[in-house]
Amino acid sequence: MPHVVIVGGGFGGLAAARALRSLPVRITLIDKTNHHLFQPLLYQVATAMLMPGQIAAPIRQVLRHHRRTTVLLGEVTGVDTRNHAVEIRTGEGREERVSYDFLVLATGVQHSYFGKDEYARHAPGMKTMADATMVRNRILSAFEEAEGETDEARRRAGLTFVLVGGGPTGVEMAGAIAELSRLSMREDFRRINPQETRIVLVEAGPRLLPPFHPSLSESTARHLRGMGVEVMTGKLVSSIDENGCRVGDEWIASRNVIWTAGVAASPAAEWLGLSKGKVRVRFDLSAPGRPEIFVIGDVAYYEQDGRPLPGVAQVAMQMGRHVARVIQARLLNNAPPPPFHYTDKGNMAVVGRDFAVFENRRFKFSGRAAWLVWSMIHILFLALPNMRLTVFWQWVWSYFTEQRGSRIIVDPRNYSNP
Numbered sequence: 001m002p003h004v005v006i007v008g009g010g011f012g013g014l015a016a017a018r019a020l021r022s023l024p025v026r027i028t029l030i031d032k033t034n035h036h037l038f039q040p041l042l043y044q045v046a047t048a049m050l051m052p053g054q055i056a057a058p059i060r061q062v063l064r065h066h067r068r069t070t071v072l073l074g075e076v077t078g079v080d081t082r083n084h085a086v087e088i089r090t091g092e093g094r095e096e097r098v099s100y101d102f103l104v105l106a107t108g109v110q111h112s113y114f115g116k117d118e119y120a121r122h123a124p125g126m127k128t129m130a131d132a133t134m135v136r137n138r139i140l141s142a143f144e145e146a147e148g149e150t151d152e153a154r155r156r157a158g159l160t161f162v163l164v165g166g167g168p169t170g171v172e173m174a175g176a177i178a179e180l181s182r183l184s185m186r187e188d189f190r191r192i193n194p195q196e197t198r199i200v201l202v203e204a205g206p207r208l209l210p211p212f213h214p215s216l217s218e219s220t221a222r223h224l225r226g227m228g229v230e231v232m233t234g235k236l237v238s239s240i241d242e243n244g245c246r247v248g249d250e251w252i253a254s255r256n257v258i259w260t261a262g263v264a265a266s267p268a269a270e271w272l273g274l275s276k277g278k279v280r281v282r283f284d285l286s287a288p289g290r291p292e293i294f295v296i297g298d299v300a301y302y303e304q305d306g307r308p309l310p311g312v313a314q315v316a317m318q319m320g321r322h323v324a325r326v327i328q329a330r331l332l333n334n335a336p337p338p339p340f341h342y343t344d345k346g347n348m349a350v351v352g353r354d355f356a357v358f359e360n361r362r363f364k365f366s367g368r369a370a371w372l373v374w375s376m377i378h379i380l381f382l383a384l385p386n387m388r389l390t391v392f393w394q395w396v397w398s399y400f401t402e403q404r405g406s407r408i409i410v411d412p413r414n415y416s417n418p
């Protein structure tokens, strides 16, 4: 049987594996983590609403009924395109080669500090589960440290949170930290008042949520301000250190700067001998000059109607399914499917537990109705039924009690800003 190797068990890789299941192929899915991560809800782990296991599922468990699929834990370090093999390094540092007939690269992106990698130490980003639990440790520890702090200036810096980047993740984090401090924690401390927490959301562009219609950006900013978040647009963050950051001309003393601003492609392009960045794929999603190698999801660059497709889960999933159709046509000697075409079902962002914005080609609306749609869609797209059930109950419980599900500082050695 032909062997399809998929690198990455995120939205794109998993969709491809599922769609290939019924074809006469052997599949090997390789990921450097053992889980499929539902990144849109990472911010809820970071802000103590959900537990890690509620938004991440072992890839092996998700695919356990796929008898012809093998799941390997390992980090791909290169592709030998001449001999059709991927090179893997496993946890013990063991090197291995896996040969393929078809290769699907779905390795996503990582955060980028726009060349200022030194910011990473003081302003963690959020891309992996490890990032989210570390951010959660820091946020919760900030309140604990402030309760024990006697110096007023240090206490204020400890209770100041700066989110760099006004895209969906920054907006969602700002809303969630506001609710955590103003609602969930309001009665828990004796020396500090968590409701006095300062939350600043900084966006370099002229408005929040740049991909959305300006009216939705405006209603989001209004809603955040109503929750006590300071929204700063048109302001660049020009330096970050352990004491705070410079925003425009203002120095903000803060021990909690969180980076949600930029991403860079994983090194798939370099593996293929192409120049760094996303891989500009052909209409069937294959890499240039490599019809047997497909690149999908966030790491692929594909233009539709003159514009690049956005890095969202729907694009990755639709690409994964399209690749399965292309492989099927090749195996059965059928005519190839038409060029890939993305069907945009809409974009959403959420602020707290009662407000979201939704937009697609036909509609745009915000408020509680959008929040209900957001909640239903996110529950439906979780990978396993037990995750759907527990997230649903957690949200219902939190809606009525204002309490959160996971306010645990897990690693006391790795909790505070260095």
Ligand SMILES: Cc1cc2nc3c(=O)[nH]c(=O)nc-3n(C[C@H](O)[C@H](O)[C@H](O)COP(=O)(O)OP(=O)(O)OC[C@H]3O[C@@H](n4cnc5c(N)ncnc54)[C@H](O)[C@@H]3O)c2cc1C
Pocket (backbone or CB within 6 Å): 007, 008, 009, 010, 011, 012, 013, 030, 031, 032, 033, 035, 036, 037, 039, 040, 041, 042, 043, 074, 075, 076, 077, 106, 107, 108, 109, 126, 127, 168, 169, 266, 296, 297, 298, 299, 311, 312, 313, 314, 316, 348
């Ligand atoms: C905080 C956050 C919030 C988001 N919110 C939304 C949202 O609300 N709606 C939306 O549509 N999209 C959202 N996105 C974007 C969405 O998650 C991505 O578009 C989607 O995950 C892309 O899927 P993918 O398969 O390309 O990559 P990913 O889902 O990132 O999967 C990549 C996989 O590849 C693995 N991998 C990477 N390198 C290697 C290697 N060398 N070897 C082995 N395995 C490797 C990784 O471990 C990972 O499992 C959000 C992203 C983030 C970070």
